[in-house]
Amino acid sequence: MGASEAPLMLSVSGMRGWVGQSLTPEVVARYGAAFGSWLKESLKSETKHPHVVIGRDSRPSGEMFENAATAGLTSVGCKVTKIGIASTPGVAIMGKHLQADGGVVVTASHNPIIWNGFKALRHDGVAPPADQAAIIIQRFQENDVQYVGVDELQPVSINHSAAEVHVEKVLEHVDIDAIKKAGLHAVVDSVHGAGGLEAKLLLDKLNVKITHLYAEPTGIFPHIPEPTKENLSELASVVKEVNADIGFAQDPDADRLAVIDNNGKYIGEEYTLALCAKHVLSNGDATAANLSTSRMLDDIAAAAGAKVYRSAVGEANVASVMKDQDAIVGGEGNGGIIWSKVIHVRDSLVGMALLCEMLAHQNTTLDxxxxxxxxxxxxxxxINLELGMADKIKPTMLEVFHDQRIDTQDGVRVDWPDKWVHARTSNTEPIMRIIAEAKNEKEAIDLINQVRDALGFNRYPE
Structure with missing residues (x-):
């Protein structure tokens, strides 16, 4: 695939592309300048020189793009603090710690190594919502930036305390003594990503014995980095082999967490939010999740006397609903857990700490x-996107499922009393996702096939 055919994804999740093809240092510098110009315009009554914290995951292309993003930001008069390799939540928390005006994470999250990207953060650590992201993207596309002269260039500083700051923030809100006394053993797969150091610091401080797989932040992923069942067979085997209490799988930027139980069984990304919500929700609380997240959350909330709010897919969308509804916990079915006590950002360390606390308090096994x-x-x-496919989803599904309850805030979600299906285009990859949930796999696959049939695709491979 040539550079002109390589995807460059621009969305509420930031920018992602193929290294050396659609994503080059020039592209990243231009996006950095666009984001910096947007920050300056947004903060013009407060500062002429916004302070931006920038970190990166461990991909081999990360340092190159970190430097390019720094060049773009400083070229429009921003002051930059580089924190090196850090998790996405670590960058967000460090930004708040330093009272910065914004943040940047050079990452492509769970995407393969050929990808990298640019994720912008506001002063609160949250990615700009859809309306603000659209303005940044327009500035990038139109090269609408305000470069400064030499007299307005700001210094670049370096700070390497992000891991410690992140861990201490999480520890402020868990029962450290109970976890220490529980004597837990966890196996962690950090996939050679950015989260290994932070995970080890956290678990060491909680006296959790750690068997650590792929801890070094080399960026050379030992398996497909998305923390799904088919990619975590080794982690599951090691949990069983060493008789651990729990297994944790991070993605490369450590904002997602999948869980393995004490028997070495993958219980999945969907259970990360469900288990954490079960642990923290009380009567009168609120929780939030996107439209593609399991209704396990609804059952857990109902049992606790709490209320569930739904949003479009995307961390920024969930965070916005959480803030509007004062939700204490939320997230997404991809293993993303957001705990408002720490920050409105998905955080694998939050998931680790809460699940360890749950095991300590309940004195039983995870299974x-x-x-x-x-x-x-x-x-x-x-399904890989083809030309015109995205435009077909909504009208076709509205016609086929017109007699069911439908939500169109993000693609189309169709609900029945005991099942649902959600079809949408991805924010981060050139694909369409179809997610279905029912009482059993056969019914869920049938829902997938109803959508595939309606859109003219082959049936789901069984």
């Missing part, structure tokens, strides 16, 4: 706790 949650079968399908 028993997971079995207590009403189970559904969720099937996640994806």
């Amino acid at each position: 028993k706790i997971a079995e207590s949650i009403p189970a559904y079968s969720i099937v996640k399908d994806k």
Whole structure:
């Protein structure tokens, strides 16, 4: 595939592309200048020189793009603090710690190594919502930036305390003594990403014994980095082999967390939010999740006397709803857990700490706790995008499913009393996702096939 055919994804999740093809240092510098110009315009009554914290995941292309983003930001008069390799939540928390005006994470999250990207953060650590992201993208596309002269260039500083700051922030809100006394053993797969150091610091401070797989931040992923079942067979085997209490899988920028139970069984990304919500929700609380997240959350909230709010897919969208509804916990079914006590950003360390606290408080095994949650079968399908496909989704599904309850705030979600299906284009990859949930896998696959049939695609491979 040539550079002209390589995807460059621009969305509420930032910018992602193929290294050396659609994503080059020039592209990243231009996006940095566009983001910096937007920050200056947004803050013009407060400062002429916004302070931006920038970090990166461990990909081999990361340092190059970190430097390019720094050049773009400083070229429009921003002051930059570089924190090096850090998790996405670590960058967000460090930005708040330093009272910065914004942040940048050079990452492509779970995407393969050929990808990298630019994720912008506001002063609160949250990615700009859709309306603000659209303005930044327009500035980038139109090269609408305000470069400064030499007299307005600001210094670049370096700070390497992000891991410690992140861990201490999480520890402020958990029962450290109870976890220490529990004597837990966890196996962690950090996939040679950015989260290994932070995970080790956290678990060491909680006296959790750690068997650490792929801890070094080399960026050379030992397996496909998305923390899904088919990619975590080694982690599951090691949990069983060493008789650990729990297994944790991070993605490259450590904002997602998948869980393995004490028997070495992958219980999935969907259970990360469900288990954390079960642990923290009380009567009168609110929680939030996107439209593609399991209804396990609805059952857990109902049992606790809490209320669930739904948003479009994307961390910024969930965070916005959480803030509007004063939700204490939220996230996404991809293993993203947001705990408002720490920051309105998905954070694998939050998931680790809460699940360790849950095991310590309940004094039982993870498999028993997971079995207590009403189970559904969720099937996640994806189809490579073809020209015109995105425009077909909404009208076709509205016609085919017109007699059911429909939500169109992000693609189309169709609901029945005991099942649902959601079809949408991805914010981060050139694909369409179809996610279905029902009482059993057969029913969920049937929903997937109803959508595939309606859109003219082959049936789901069984």
